[in-house]
Amino acid sequence: MEVLGHLPLGAQLSVADMDLEQEMDRPYAYISRMVYGWEGPKGTDIISLEDPENPELIYEWRIENQDLHQRTGGMDVKHFKWNDRYYLVQSLQFGQGGPNTDLGAVILDVTDLPDASTVREVARIREPDMPGGFHNIFIYKHQNDRVYLFTTARAPGALIYDLGMIVDGDLENARVGMVPVPESPMGRGAGRGYHDFYVGYHPDTGEDRFYGGGTGGYYIYDVTDLENPELRITLTGISGVSYGHTFTPSPDGRYVIAETEYQYAPLRIFDLQPALEGEVTNVRSPISAFTADWRNLVHNHEVRWPYVFVSGYLDGLQIFNLQDPNNPVTVGYYDTYIGPTVEGRPAMFNGAFGVDVRNEDGLIVISDMSTGVWTFKMDGFQGWNGEHWGQPNISSAQDWDNPVVKRPVSEEDD
Incomplete structure (x- = not known):
């Protein structure tokens, strides 16, 4: 591993997840700012990675009246x-006791970066009937060429918003669906939800598929028809899993x-082939697992098959x-946090929080809760x-300008 650059961003436990633009002429990383410790900002930082060896903070968005x-x-x-x-x-x-309890997300126009003076707020997404905001989000360019925001909320499923409708001014009608969490002994009615998803x-089915971790385990839906999601595969009844978290497939959807x-939980790797072939509908036994140190906890991850990049x-x-x-097999690592625990906070929730990879050149970026941004x-x-690895060219990175590649598959003669 080669450390290219590092930019500290302030107080301990004040940095959350991050996102990296993929186009080389837009070298920007977006960093969520939170107060998980005892101080810090609430909003977003924009980092220029034009020179990855010298990350530069070029813009800060903060919620008004932070305190x-x-x-x-x-x-x-x-x-x-x-x-x-x-x-x-x-x-x-x-949370309750302050303003904006119904505010789930803010949308900023960042088209004209690096000129920070042009950044402007264009919309706020609110859900008055589901106070508490949005925890995790995922943005997906659907095969219908619309761009959708999938969000967690205080709801029995993942809410879906049409982002084109929102930025074009039709926020009122922009919520277009919800991917439900199946009821189970782990949760029924409103007492169930997702934590994270992809x-x-x-390609094998031609479906847009949702992979969600939440109450009871993990669930895979066909969301080609957003108004009528269809459950395809479940991963429930897994030893040691009552609530799923980050859940990411291989490019072909097999693993x-x-x-x-x-604490102590590894990443579990599952083979979905029996379910994909119709032999079963539920998969409950992992084929392997990964952890860096059994005493700790691995967190978010990005799959660029065969590599898995983990913020641990x-x-x-x-x-x-x-x-x-x-x-x-571990092929690389770097410890971004070697500091002390923070009094009053669980010791394992510190250090590397978010990770992303730029496909064009292999740049890796980490957001660390206490030490900032690393390249x-x-x-x-x-x-x-x-x-190049015998897989579909599919990852969390979206191709905004081109439709989904649907190559025909030859059929063998009878």
């Missing part, structure tokens, strides 16, 4: 492109990497190889295209 707002503030952040303009969505969580195209948010809290950046999914390169990893 009046309860709870953490910013948590997750994603960007998107619509009608040749670029936007970021910052999820927000504010949405991607599934999934699943996280659970408690106290274990920093971790990278492992899944060429043999039954035997994950890395891994020896031999100069970028990623799934087809």
Whole structure:
């Protein structure tokens, strides 16, 4: 591993998740700012990575009257492109006893960066009937060419918003669906929800698929028809899992990497082939697992098959190889936090929080809760295209300008 650059961002436990633009001529990272410790801002930082060895803070967005707002503030952040303009969505969580308890996200127009004076707020997404805001979000360009925001909320499922409608001024009608969490002994009625999710195209079926972790485990839906999501596969009854967290598939959708948010929990790797072939509908046994240090907890991850890039809290950046999914192998690591625990906060929730990878050149970026932003390169990893590894070129990185590639599959003669 090579450390390229580092930019501290302030108080301990004041940095949350992050997102990295993919276009080389837009070298920007977006960093969520929160108060998980005892001080810090609530909003978003924009970092220029024009020179990855010298990250530069070029813009700060903050909620007005920060001290009046309860709870953490910013948590997750994603960007998107619509009608040749670029936007970021910052999820927000504010609690009772202060303003904006119904505010889930703010949308900023960031088209004309690096001129920070041009950044402007274009919309706020509110859900008065679901106070508490949005925790995690994911933005997906659907095969219908619309761009959708999937969000967690105080709801029995993931809410779906049409972002094009919002930035074009039709916020009132922009919520277009919800992906439900199936009822189970772990949760019924309003007592169930998602924590995190991923949405991607599934080439073998031609479906847009939702991969969600939440109450009871993990769930995979067909969301091609957003008004009528169809449950395809469940991963429930897993030993040690009552509530799923980050859940990410391989580019072809055969394997999934699943996280659970408690100390000592590893990342579990599952093979979905029996379910994809129709032999079963529920998969409950992992084929392997990965952890950097059994005493800690691995967190978010990005899949660039066969590599999995992990923000591992106290274990920093971790990278492992899944060429043999039954035997994950660590190929790189760097500890971004070696400081003390913070009094009054769980010791394992510190260090590397978010991770992203720029496919064009292989730049790796970590957001650390206490030490800020880090940039890395891994020896031999100069970028990623799934087809170079015999996989579809599918990852969390969206292709805003081109439709989904649907290659025909030849059929054998009878």
